[in-house]
Amino acid sequence: MSAAALSVRAGGARSFAGTGTLVRFAVRRDRVMIPVWIAVIALMVLSMPNSLQSVYGTPAARAELMRQMAANTSLRAMVGPVFADSLGALTAWRVGVYAGALAAVMSLLVVLRHTRDEEESGRQEMVSSGMVGRRAPLTAALVTAAGANAVLAVLVAAGLSAQGGAGAVAFGLGVGGVGLVFATVAAIMAQLTESARLARGLTSAVLGAAFVLRAAGDSASSDGSSVLTWLSPLGWLEDLRPFAGERWWVLALFAGAAVVQGAVAYELAGRRDVGMSFLPTRPGPAAGRLGTAGALAWRLQRGSVLGWGLGFFVAGVVYGGVVTGATDMVRDSDQAREIFQRMGGQSGLTDALLAALINMLGLVAALYIVQSVLRLNGEESSGRAEPVLAGAVGRLRWAAGHLVIAFGGAALLMLLTGLGFAAGYGKDTGPLVAACLAQLPAIWVIGGIAVLLYGVLPRGATAAWGVAGAVLLLGWVGPALKAPRSLLDLSPFTHLPKLPGGTVHWPPMLLLTGLAVLFVGVGLAGLRRRDVAG
Amino acid sequence: MTKAITVAGLHKSFGRTHALDGLDLDVESGEVHGFLGPNGAGKSTAIRVLLGLLRADAGAVRVLGRDPWRDAVEVHRRIAYVPGDVTLWRNLSGGEVIDLFGRLHQGGRAKRVRQGGGGRRAGGLDPRRRDELVERFELDPTKKGRTYSKGNRQKVALVAAFASDVDLLILDEPTSGLDPLMEEVFRRCVEEERARGRTVLLSSHILSEVERLCDRVSIIRKGRTVESGSLAELRHLTRTSVTAELARVPVGLADLPGVHDLDVQGRRVRLQVDTDRLDGLLRALGESGVRTLTSTPPTLEELFLRHYAQGADDTDQADDADGVAV
Numbered sequence: 001m002s003a004a005a006l007s008v009r010a011g012g013a014r015s016f017a018g019t020g021t022l023v024r025f026a027v028r029r030d031r032v033m034i035p036v037w038i039a040v041i042a043l044m045v046l047s048m049p050n051s052l053q054s055v056y057g058t059p060a061a062r063a064e065l066m067r068q069m070a071a072n073t074s075l076r077a078m079v080g081p082v083f084a085d086s087l088g089a090l091t092a093w094r095v096g097v098y099a100g101a102l103a104a105v106m107s108l109l110v111v112l113r114h115t116r117d118e119e120e121s122g123r124q125e126m127v128s129s130g131m132v133g134r135r136a137p138l139t140a141a142l143v144t145a146a147g148a149n150a151v152l153a154v155l156v157a158a159g160l161s162a163q164g165g166a167g168a169v170a171f172g173l174g175v176g177g178v179g180l181v182f183a184t185v186a187a188i189m190a191q192l193t194e195s196a197r198l199a200r201g202l203t204s205a206v207l208g209a210a211f212v213l214r215a216a217g218d219s220a221s222s223d224g225s226s227v228l229t230w231l232s233p234l235g236w237l238e239d240l241r242p243f244a245g246e247r248w249w250v251l252a253l254f255a256g257a258a259v260v261q262g263a264v265a266y267e268l269a270g271r272r273d274v275g276m277s278f279l280p281t282r283p284g285p286a287a288g289r290l291g292t293a294g295a296l297a298w299r300l301q302r303g304s305v306l307g308w309g310l311g312f313f314v315a316g317v318v319y320g321g322v323v324t325g326a327t328d329m330v331r332d333s334d335q336a337r338e339i340f341q342r343m344g345g346q347s348g349l350t351d352a353l354l355a356a357l358i359n360m361l362g363l364v365a366a367l368y369i370v371q372s373v374l375r376l377n378g379e380e381s382s383g384r385a386e387p388v389l390a391g392a393v394g395r396l397r398w399a400a401g402h403l404v405i406a407f408g409g410a411a412l413l414m415l416l417t418g419l420g421f422a423a424g425y426g427k428d429t430g431p432l433v434a435a436c437l438a439q440l441p442a443i444w445v446i447g448g449i450a451v452l453l454y455g456v457l458p459r460g461a462t463a464a465w466g467v468a469g470a471v472l473l474l475g476w477v478g479p480a481l482k483a484p485r486s487l488l489d490l491s492p493f494t495h496l497p498k499l500p501g502g503t504v505h506w507p508p509m510l511l512l513t514g515l516a517v518l519f520v521g522v523g524l525a526g527l528r529r530r531d532v533a534g
Numbered sequence: 535m536t537k538a539i540t541v542a543g544l545h546k547s548f549g550r551t552h553a554l555d556g557l558d559l560d561v562e563s564g565e566v567h568g569f570l571g572p573n574g575a576g577k578s579t580a581i582r583v584l585l586g587l588l589r590a591d592a593g594a595v596r597v598l599g600r601d602p603w604r605d606a607v608e609v610h611r612r613i614a615y616v617p618g619d620v621t622l623w624r625n626l627s628g629g630e631v632i633d634l635f636g637r638l639h640q641g642g643r644a645k646r647v648r649q650g651g652g653g654r655r656a657g658g659l660d661p662r663r664r665d666e667l668v669e670r671f672e673l674d675p676t677k678k679g680r681t682y683s684k685g686n687r688q689k690v691a692l693v694a695a696f697a698s699d700v701d702l703l704i705l706d707e708p709t710s711g712l713d714p715l716m717e718e719v720f721r722r723c724v725e726e727e728r729a730r731g732r733t734v735l736l737s738s739h740i741l742s743e744v745e746r747l748c749d750r751v752s753i754i755r756k757g758r759t760v761e762s763g764s765l766a767e768l769r770h771l772t773r774t775s776v777t778a779e780l781a782r783v784p785v786g787l788a789d790l791p792g793v794h795d796l797d798v799q800g801r802r803v804r805l806q807v808d809t810d811r812l813d814g815l816l817r818a819l820g821e822s823g824v825r826t827l828t829s830t831p832p833t834l835e836e837l838f839l840r841h842y843a844q845g846a847d848d849t850d851q852a853d854d855a856d857g858v859a860v
Contacts, residue, residue, distance in 0.1 A: 120680065195624070195680065283676035284627025291637035300623060383621040387691065390585050390615040391638025394607045531588040 018132035022140035027147075034148045037106040037483050041152060045099050045175070046159040048091040062090060069093075074322040077219035078093045083244035088163030092171050092242045097214065100237045101207060103152060103179030107145045108186040108203040114141035115190040116199045119275050128274055138190075138269050142183060144263065149179035154295030167243030167391030170251075174237040177254030181233045182207060184261035191268035194277040210234050233257065293393045301375060305409045308368050312413045314363060316420020319357045320432070328352055348521055355435065358421065362439030363475045363493060365413050369447035370468045372406035377454050377461040380533055395527055403451065403520065410443045428500065435499035441512035442492035446471060448519025455523030458533060537596070537701050538563045538733040539584060544593035546579055546757075553579040555757035557593070561735055566728050568748035572842040576757040577737045578618070581706050584735075585615060598702060611639060614695035618707035618737075620687040622679030628690045629675030632664060635694035636666040664697040670719050684711035696723050703727060703734045709743065721747060741834045742760055753841045760841055765834070772832040772840060773806040776815065781823025801825075 023128040027034075056062045060195045062085035069075060069082045082093045115138055116123040124137060157172030185206050189199040210232040217229030218238075229235035233254070240250040272278065290296050327350045376399055379385040388398060418433030425432065450464035457463075472484065488494045492515075539561035546554040554576045561567040571577050580819050582588045584597050586606035595602060602609045604766045622631055636659030662715025668675055671689045677724055682690065688711050695703055695731065709717050717740070724747050738744055744751060752762040761768055773794065780801045787803065797804040809832070819827070832840075 004773065043709050062859075132639055197624075281678055281681055283674075284625075284630060284678050286627070286629040286675040288627070288630025288633040290626075290634040293638065296634060299626070382615070383619065384623060386582075386587065386617060387615060387620070388638060389587060389606075389633060390610055391635060392611040392640060393638050529589075531589060532582070 003424065015133040015135040015337060016139055017136060018130065019136040019139045019143070022114075022127070022132065022136055023143050024109075024148075026140055026144040026274070030113070030144065034106070034110065034144075037102070038148060038152050038155065041099055041106070041175070042155040042159065044102070045091065045095050045156050045171075046423065048095050049087045049160070049163060052087055052094065054097050056090065056102045059085065065090070072325040073219040074325045076222065077215040078318065078322055079096075080214070080218050080238045081222050081224050082236075083223070083241050086163065086243055088160060088167045088171075088243035090162065091163065092167070092244075093238075096171070096174070096237050096242075097211070097234050098208055099156075099175045100178035100234050101211065103149060103175050104182035104207050104210075104233075105204075106152075107149060107179040107183035108200065108207070110145045110148060110484075111141045111183045111186040111416040112190055112196050112199050112203070114144065115187065116193065117196040120196050122275075122417065122500065124274055126147045126294055135266060138187060140524045144186060145183035145186075146180055148444055149176035149183070151397075154181065164243050168249070170240055170246040171242035173251055174240045174254070177251060177258075178233050178237055180258045181254055181261070184258050184265060186266035188261055188268065191265055191272065192278045194279065194281045208461045214238075236494060272435040279516060291390055292401070293391075293398045294401035294404070297375075297398075297405055298380075299483075301372060301402065301409070304372070305405060306411070308409070309413055309416050312365070313416040313420040315361060316417040316422075319361075320354075320421035320424025320426075323350060323357070325352055340375040348501060352498075354421070354425070354500055355430070355498045355502065358432075358435050358439065358499070359493060359496070360418050360498075362414065362436070362443060363472045365417075365439065365443050366446040366471055368413060369406050369443055370450045370464045372409055373403065373447055373450035373454065374461060374464060375406075378403050378456065380458070389532060395532075396524055399524060399527055406447055407444055407520075408449065411437070411440055414439055414443070437507070438497055438499050438504070439493070441509050441516065442496050445492040445512050445517035445519070448516035448523070451523035453523070453527075455526035458530070467518070537561065538565075539567075539735065540594070540596045540597060541584075542594045542597060543585065543589045544580065546576075546583060546588060547591055548695070551723070553757055554583070554590075554593075557754060557757060558759045558762070559752055560762070561590045562750075563733050563734060564728070564731050565749040566724060566736060566747050568744040568751035569735055569754070570739075570744065570751055570838065570841075571754040576755065579757075580707055580754070581615075581704055581735075581737065584704060585610070585613070587693055596693045609619070612701040613704060614639065614698040614700045614702075615704045616688075616691045616695045616706065616708040618710050619684075620691045622682060622687055622690065624678065624680035626679050627676055628673060628679070628682065628686070629668075631679065631690055632668075632675065632697070633659065635691070636664070636698055639698050639700060652841045656727065659694070659697040660699065664693065667693040667697050667723070670723075671716060685713065685716065688712060689716070692720065694776040698725070701732055703732060705734065707739065708736070709740060717743065741838060745834055753838070755841065768837060769832060770809050772837050774809050774812055774832060775830040776803075776805055776807055776812075777828040778803045778819055778851055779825040779827075781825060784819065784822040787815075787818060790814055 007401055066082045066085045080093055081096055083089055118127070118137065127137065130151060153172040153176030155172070156175055157168045160168035160171060182203065186199065186203045189202045190196075193199045193202065211234055213228045213232040214235040217226035217232070217235055218224060220226045220228065224235065224239045236250050236253050239247065241247050268278065290299060376385075379402075381390075385398065389395060414436040415433065418436035419429070421432040421436065422429035445470055446464075448484065449467050450461070453464050454461040471491045474488060475493050478488050478491075492512050495512060497504045497509070537560060539559060541557055541559040544554050544557040544559075557576065557580055559569075559580070569577055569580075579588065583590050583595060584602055586609065589603050595674070597609050598612055600609050622628070626634075665788035671693055673686060673689045673693060675690075675798050678685070679687075688708065692708060695705070712720060721743065724734055724736070728825055734747075736744070736748060748765070749770065750762070750764050753760050753768075761771070780803060784798065784803060785792060787798065787805065790807075790809035790811070791814065793815060794806040794808075795804075803819070805815075812829075
């Protein structure tokens with residue numbers, strides 16, 4: 001091949017021109033998002049030694065934990081195997097998979113935001129018409145993601161150095177390595193799909209597959225030696241064995257995968273036009289059957305409802321499946337037992353654990369309902385609501401379509417969760433489904449607050465995320481931190497019965513439901529009276 | 535009923551901004567009414583009040599004989615609306631959106647008998663008309679919302695509006711992003727609507743479009759109506775340029791009412807005159823003996839520039855300003 005042909009394939013001699021400017025531009029755009037992600041992941045990792053110290057304070061307790069993990073396949077599938085009983089090794093065991101997965105999510109969001117999102121919106125054309133080389137945008141996105149993962153790796157390594165320098169460095173590099181591997185997976189997906197949303201979905205699917213492979217491998221072997229574990233980047237992180245006789249050569253796997261995947265992404269990018277893709281969007285029907293605002297709302301939200309529903313069902317099956325094994329472990333730790341009982345109630349430990357897990361999913365369902373209600377806000381502020389409302393559709397009927405999906409969808413999610421728990425636990429279908437449905441009054445109150453904000457203060461509607469986040473935080477860490485009662489009482493979830501096993505007090509349930517109805521009513525009255533933004 | 539839209543003394547503020555400051559608008563049934571004004575004059579705000587999306591702070595608004603805020607659904611049953619910037623759902627095809635908008639106008643009401651609507655099907659769009667419009671606008675209805683260009687998104691909304699069985703079309707800069715061929719298709723469609731007896735409120739900046747289509751126009755600035763009437767009437771209110779060569783040096787031209795920008799070079803005269811004062815000027819010129827005379831009526835561009843430009847009002851045309859004084 002002649003030199004000229006080579007330079008054409010490479011996109012010209014200056015195919016990286018402008019990369020530096022684009023990196024600075026990307027960092028500027030992500031100046032909030034990336035630091036928040038890094039801070040959340042780092043805090044999760046760095047707070048772990050203290051938490052573990054409080055629960056497994058003595059070497060004997062830690063040795064016992066290790067012995068049990070070797071025997072408990074279902075918990076190993078969830079978290080991974082334990083390789084040593086030092087605090088550092090336990091930290092890497094307890095949060096490794098999740099920190100790696102979060103780093104992967106951060107990386108895929110960053111890469112796709114600066115590649116396919118930009119092309120899909122048409123902004124890339126404007127950027128590319130400047131002094132910007134053909135390969136600069138992809139390079140800038142990867143450099144930004146790599147930089148974020150490097151900062152994360154340094155923070156983790158520095159923060160854990162008290163547990164052992166070599167282990168801390170290995171663990172930090174491993175977490176960052178997982179992020180880098182998925183950054184390059186996202187770079188490939190960005191070339192394949194035309195829509196950024198699809199690219200995010202496909203990359204997430206790869207991440208999910210990596211989790212499942214590792215889980216399957218770890219349930220089969222107690223030392224991470226299964227072939228399935230070795231097929232997953234999340235498995236590499238545990239096979240790196242931080243704080244347990246580091247195997248440094250495993251880092252080469254991360255580097256190798258990132259280099260190969262990055263090369264594939266560049267090759268694909270060089271073979272296509274800006275804005276085009278290898279999986280073009282399929283045409284839709286020339287005529288439609290949508291005829292009402294409600295049908296439109298379902299069409300817009302059905303994918304999200306089905307996705308959440310599937311996730312909740314699977315979570316129910318998994319949690320239901322590990323409950324028996326987990327109970328045995330918790331029984332031996334006074335502290336953990338106390339925490340679970342504070343969250344889940346006083347009766348039998350299994351019931352307490354089930355109640356705590358169900359409550360946790362109920363809190364997550366609050367995020368679903370906020371997202372679903374705020375779809376109204378998204379439709380309005382984007383201007384898409386305007387032509388619908390210019391039809392013979394009243395505002396209330398338009399809003400009702402989305403609200404039925406939000407509030408009814410929450411009920412569907414909790415029903416599926418209950419069925420999932422029953423399937424995983426293998427018995428008690430009735431009580432488990434009832435326990436899940438008992439979360440609804442509190443979830444609906446959060447949904448009601450979102451409707452209230454949207455109807456009365458549309459500019460502050462996104463504050464509903466803050467409400468859901470605060471409730472989630474109170475519910476997850478409040479009991480463990482022994483937060484004062486008056487603070488915990490602010491969350492509607494505090495007033496729910498501890499099911500299964502507890503007794504049901506109807507007045508608070510009815511009060512919460514009534515409160516939700518009131519909030520929705522006031523919100524809708526506000527929506528009727530105010531101007532529609534556009 | 536002879537008025538499709540009546541608006542009197544409409545006020546609307548957003549915080550400290552007075553978007554509409556005493557707007558008046560009368561649209562007769564069956565006419566194509568141009569709605570003009572510079573950017574930020576309040577056209578879109580007014581249209582959104584007419585649609586019942588915004589609530590008027592003060593003033594009377596009737597659309598098809600009803601209050602659009604209170605009876606929004608009933609009014610919308612007989613209205614089709616095309617915004618200037620159409621946003622579509624990313625994963626719905628254009629065809630799906632067209633049919634959705636069409637059915638939304640029926641508000642889920644199964645059947646609606648309409649007098650003189652021969653062949654028109656209730657419960658949605660007339661499918662034949664829809665297909666014909668899709669073809670005329672050269673729209674591919676199978677593409678997904680996110681893949682349409684600006685012009686094509688505009689076509690989706692236009693097809694839905696023109697295929698709907700309604701009495702009033704409200705079009706807010708509907709041709710933005712359309713190529714000249716498609717603009718021509720659009721004009722034909724508006725003419726067909728007029729022939730069918732429908733009313734059209736057309737907000738536009740394209741003067742040739744306004745000149746060809748509109749029976750009457752209203753011009754607004756800073757939230758108020760500054761002029762309303764047929765184009766001929768509006769022309770009458772503006773100035774004509776006159777150049778003349780006279781037999782003698784003229785005297786007293788500067789004192790004539792309605793004469794502006796007078797430039798006398800010996801026996802050559804150039805001036806501007808208010809069109810309704812042309813008569814008096816010609817008499818005065820005649821006294822000096824006219825050798826040659828060129829009179830240029832105002833172009834539409836001049837007409838609009840005069841109304842759009844800031845501060846070009848008041849002193850010369852005090853009678854106009856009276857109607858809208860604070």
